[in-house]
Amino acid sequence: MKKYFFKIIIFTLGVILINTVIYFITDRYYFKPYENxxxxxxxxxxxxxxxxxxxxxxxxxxxxGVYNFSIGSDSYFDIYRKIVYLKKHSxxxxxIITADDHTLSIYRERLNNKDRSVHxxxxxxxxxxxxxxFSIFKEKYFKRYVPLFNPKTTAIVGRYFRxxxxxxxxxxxxxxxxxxxxxxSVKRAxxxxxxxxxxxxLTECIRKTVELCKSYDIEIVTIKFPLAKDYLSxxxxxxxxxxxxFRELGIKTYDFTELYINHDxxxxxxxxxxxxxxxLFAKELLKIVEAD
Amino acid sequence: xxxxxIDFAIFLPIVFIFYWFVFQKNLKAQNFFILTAxxxxxxxxxxxxxxxIFFSSIVDYIVGLKLAKTDKTGHRKFxxxxxxxxxxGFLGFFKYYNFFAESFADAFTLFGTSIEPSRLNIILPVGxxxxxxxxxxxxxxxxxxxxxxxxxxxxxFSFVSFFxxxxxxxxxxxxxxxxxxxxxxxxxYDKAINGSRQILWxxxxxxxxxxNCAKYANLMxxxxxDKPGSALVLGAVFFAFQIYGDFSGYSDIAIGxxxxxxxxxxxxxxxxxxSRDIAEFWRRWHISLSTWFRDYLYIPLGGSKGxxxxxxxxxFIIFIVSGFWHGANWTFIAWGxxxxxxxxxxxxxxxxRRNIGTVAENTIFPSLRETLSILSTFALTTFAWIFFxxxxxxxxxxxxxxxxxxxxxxxxxxxxxAYQSIRLIILFIIIEWIGRKQEFAIEELKLYNYKVPKWIFxxxxxxxxxxxxxxxxxxxxxxxxx
Numbered sequence: 001m002k003k004y005f006f007k008i009i010i011f012t013l014g015v016i017l018i019n020t021v022i023y024f025i026t027d028r029y030y031f032k033p034y035e036n037x038x039x040x041x042x043x044x045x046x047x048x049x050x051x052x053x054x055x056x057x058x059x060x061x062x063x064x065g066v067y068n069f070s071i072g073s074d075s076y077f078d079i080y081r082k083i084v085y086l087k088k089h090s091x092x093x094x095x096i097i098t099a100d101d102h103t104l105s106i107y108r109e110r111l112n113n114k115d116r117s118v119h120x121x122x123x124x125x126x127x128x129x130x131x132x133x134f135s136i137f138k139e140k141y142f143k144r145y146v147p148l149f150n151p152k153t154t155a156i157v158g159r160y161f162r163x164x165x166x167x168x169x170x171x172x173x174x175x176x177x178x179x180x181x182x183x184x185s186v187k188r189a190x191x192x193x194x195x196x197x198x199x200x201x202l203t204e205c206i207r208k209t210v211e212l213c214k215s216y217d218i219e220i221v222t223i224k225f226p227l228a229k230d231y232l233s234x235x236x237x238x239x240x241x242x243x244x245x246f247r248e249l250g251i252k253t254y255d256f257t258e259l260y261i262n263h264d265x266x267x268x269x270x271x272x273x274x275x276x277x278x279x280l281f282a283k284e285l286l287k288i289v290e291a292d
Numbered sequence: 293x294x295x296x297x298i299d300f301a302i303f304l305p306i307v308f309i310f311y312w313f314v315f316q317k318n319l320k321a322q323n324f325f326i327l328t329a330x331x332x333x334x335x336x337x338x339x340x341x342x343x344x345i346f347f348s349s350i351v352d353y354i355v356g357l358k359l360a361k362t363d364k365t366g367h368r369k370f371x372x373x374x375x376x377x378x379x380x381g382f383l384g385f386f387k388y389y390n391f392f393a394e395s396f397a398d399a400f401t402l403f404g405t406s407i408e409p410s411r412l413n414i415i416l417p418v419g420x421x422x423x424x425x426x427x428x429x430x431x432x433x434x435x436x437x438x439x440x441x442x443x444x445x446x447x448x449f450s451f452v453s454f455f456x457x458x459x460x461x462x463x464x465x466x467x468x469x470x471x472x473x474x475x476x477x478x479x480x481y482d483k484a485i486n487g488s489r490q491i492l493w494x495x496x497x498x499x500x501x502x503x504n505c506a507k508y509a510n511l512m513x514x515x516x517x518d519k520p521g522s523a524l525v526l527g528a529v530f531f532a533f534q535i536y537g538d539f540s541g542y543s544d545i546a547i548g549x550x551x552x553x554x555x556x557x558x559x560x561x562x563x564x565x566x567s568r569d570i571a572e573f574w575r576r577w578h579i580s581l582s583t584w585f586r587d588y589l590y591i592p593l594g595g596s597k598g599x600x601x602x603x604x605x606x607x608f609i610i611f612i613v614s615g616f617w618h619g620a621n622w623t624f625i626a627w628g629x630x631x632x633x634x635x636x637x638x639x640x641x642x643x644x645r646r647n648i649g650t651v652a653e654n655t656i657f658p659s660l661r662e663t664l665s666i667l668s669t670f671a672l673t674t675f676a677w678i679f680f681x682x683x684x685x686x687x688x689x690x691x692x693x694x695x696x697x698x699x700x701x702x703x704x705x706x707x708x709x710a711y712q713s714i715r716l717i718i719l720f721i722i723i724e725w726i727g728r729k730q731e732f733a734i735e736e737l738k739l740y741n742y743k744v745p746k747w748i749f750x751x752x753x754x755x756x757x758x759x760x761x762x763x764x765x766x767x768x769x770x771x772x773x774x
Contacts, residue, residue, distance in 0.1 A: 001312065001479045001481070003481055004479070004481050004484045004485065007485070008488070010747075011747075011750060014747070014750075014751055015751075015754060018751070018754065018755070018758075022758075138298050138299075142298050143298075146298075148754075148758055149298050149301070151761070151762070154758060154759055154761075158759070
């Protein structure tokens, strides 16, 4: 028995060593950047909750009490958790949530930030989240401190080691020529609109989010972000229907998809605004905040 | 809880430590702890399932005791029938009710009458097909006086619910597993080391091979109309490796885990894809189920003895029942029937037992004849898997029609990452080929004689699982649904 335990301990120590290396890489390049948010203060009452589409808005509306809490790949699961967090840590009165065409795609069930947004939760939130305490514990601690068990970390570690040995290869085409715009739009549309069915889990999460906001007395507004002309024509009206889901629950959606349809100069790529576009679009959002 | 989950990674060491350090003092304590751990393991899915396994266990326990007290044939038959009715009744209700209701309604439409089947909204308890057959083997063996009934209720309940093999086998015979609960287990170093290696290998098969293949098998099967024939062929091959990696990987983890607790379970897979004919394949694939059907159905029906028509009938019965055991769908029946059709010519020409030993036993490479036999058997098996994987007969025929089209010779246009999975499959085949004489491929390797290479090898497997594994918790073991 001693001999076996000795060997198991050696094996486990080796695994712990590997895990530690992975932990430091993922903590620095994956978890920390998600958690290091600008401090929320008592003036922030309106929160923008979106995925990478919300990124270019930066904190341009902070002086008006609007805090941008959007992070790339955030899903409705993550948005729900952030609202739970904001209720405890801010004077939240209103949320502006994304209702873009792709947000109910099934791939978002897998490609989201659940392993990171759990940082904003406490184990005791399990009752509000309707998730078991053990499942929150696993996500919050186990997946973070034992990244060997977190499948998402493989790509991060791989990218890190590749970057040590060779220069990063830019696989994204420059958004300058018409040809590249077309190509990137086709590629993006393909990845965002795989399949035709929308996610039932995410749809359910929308329903839960609306209920949660009602119970917290938080007003919800949803928006659809501006898209570039090539991309809009490429997606050919495909929409997984987040706007429709919100509408059925009595929530208004402001559709800005065609706002800059003839202004490619406001875009960094087919579906993301650049800094200038972000700044201009922030002004449009301010109108909503002020009007309501 | 799944073997490839965080829950199990926490559960197993805890149970192991308590078992050997707290409950090792006497047999009753060991068995009681195994029973408790097994019920926690099973109840982790849904605690309501526990009532079923409890009821099934208590019925067979009482039937066993009653059988010991009576010699009256009629009474004994009644008791056996009670056990069979209860166990198959549960199975029939939970697994087959909706199938029969829908098939019955479909049959009426043939006569121009349309009726709405009354479906039940019930969930299939995990592993019900496995533990039902295990506990049935006890009643049948006691009835046949092959086994003394046990009075030790804890030992019996532990035998039925033994967590490593509870939900997906190997389906143990009471004559083999139950007596192991009568003897206090002592820690055996070699057994534990062997079991640990088998667990590691099982995880590799499941997470690296099966779950990667699953992505591309699903891609092809989900939308076959859009894919060229060549891609559909590869989709079927991916599924063949998915199901093998998945199920044999599960069995490896189950057997390895049992060894950690001092138990020996029967072998469930023996390199089936190196089989030279279908008869050999069925001696090497899901051995615990094949032998169960052989012992409790095929042989009582007369087996391969008697007239040709009897042989044909018995072969079809065993393969169709085996197909139906897998699920309540016509696709499984078609899969069973197809295998019966493959098997019959061998049986009728008395060639079903010509390939008994290990292929290329004394050589490194197989002969050309052996290679062709292996490839043709694999092709037949893979073709049958299409029915197994398809969601309906229509889906299966669409898939097959897609294969036999002009696009069979077109570029399969696979995603770039699929080629990585193909490379992993090739690596897997090479390792399996090298280790084909052993119980599992990495059981004994020459490098185990050298400390450093041995440890490098273990960590290499861990890293391969981490880097190339598709270990999302959502990918369940295929056989859990059966």
